[in-house]
Amino acid sequence: SFAACGQKQSAYKVAMEPTFPPFDTTDSKTGELTGFDVDMMEAIAADQGFKLEWTNLSFGGLIPALQSGNIDIIASGMNASEDRRKQVDFSDTYYDSGLVVAVKAGNKTIKGIKDLTPDMKVGGQIGTTGADKCNELKKAGKIKEAKIYDGLDVAMMDLQNGTIDALINDLPVTKAYMTAKPGTVEIVGDVLNAESYGIAVKKGNKELLDKINTGMKHIKENGTFDKLYSKWFD
Ligand code: GLN
Known part of the structure; x- marks a missing residue:
């Protein structure tokens, strides 16, 4: 383990807004942050060998927190819209919504x-x-x-x-x-638009974005993504 090396491994700060189940919610018993986004992001982190420190924020506070450097990652069912792409960088998308x-x-x-x-x-x-x-x-x-x-x-x-x-x-x-x-x-009525969720990082943080995209590719290839999908969606 990392602890055996006697060093504290650095962790990326990741945030979500927790009233968006099954993507982002809190465990009714423990109060801990949970959901598809948490499981998917933890699987990506495990694949890429980094740790995560989770916090919750208002949805409107997510992008400002990323831009100011208070957090490193947004994993919060966020539509990778044209507008937001001007403010942050998005991973490959992982869920089609509307x-x-x-x-x-x-x-x-x-x-x-x-x-x-x-x-x-x-x-x-x-x-x-x-x-x-x-x-x-x-x-x-x-x-x-x-x-x-x-x-x-x-x-x-x-x-x-x-x-x-x-x-x-x-x-x-x-x-x-x-x-x-x-x-x-x-x-x-009908679905009003087409949205695709992506993981966001600060503009220009290519190193972290590459890790997230590679990890996401791996968990899609090795069946982990599908397993987590079945856990959270019927
Ligand atoms: N459609 C929303 C958006 O990306 C979903 C956000 C959410 O509440 N997590 O703006």
Whole structure:
């Protein structure tokens, strides 16, 4: 082991926002950060022989923390968008996603994004593409309010108690919520866009990015990625 050498091995600081299961969440018993992103990133680190130190941040705080050097890696179900590619460097993408509209289960009025009206409040999570979509709808006068949340846990509760009429969030995460808590919320209409998640590093950190890409390639080749995928997704 590394400890046997009498030296403390340096670790990369990696951050995620933990209200995004099954990608990023906390263990209900231990409170520890867990999820597909944690398992995948740990498998990459093991393959490449480095250690990780995990922290959680608001989704909107992730890119600023990377740019300021407070963290080295973002592993947080982050869409490798054109916009973000100007600010950080992304690994090869590892999951294809997209935004969907969700309503309270049994809602008969909203069957898709076109049914949102200027008297409605629509929620999204801070710093996400879902929040961008909410702000865009508000700006266009199509909804009354874009309500921006720190965490998706509270947004999901507010959708059920009627504080918001709809929530714009990523398909796999809303789907997982529906499976975990049947009869609470439902997805309406089509997927709004195409997103692909990538691991982010500070712009120009090629050394670390190469390690992440190589490790990701290896765990895809040796079956580890698929094993972790089956663990977290049905
Ligand atoms: N669609 C989101 C984004 O990348 C998902 C972010 C999240 O909440 N983890 O903006």
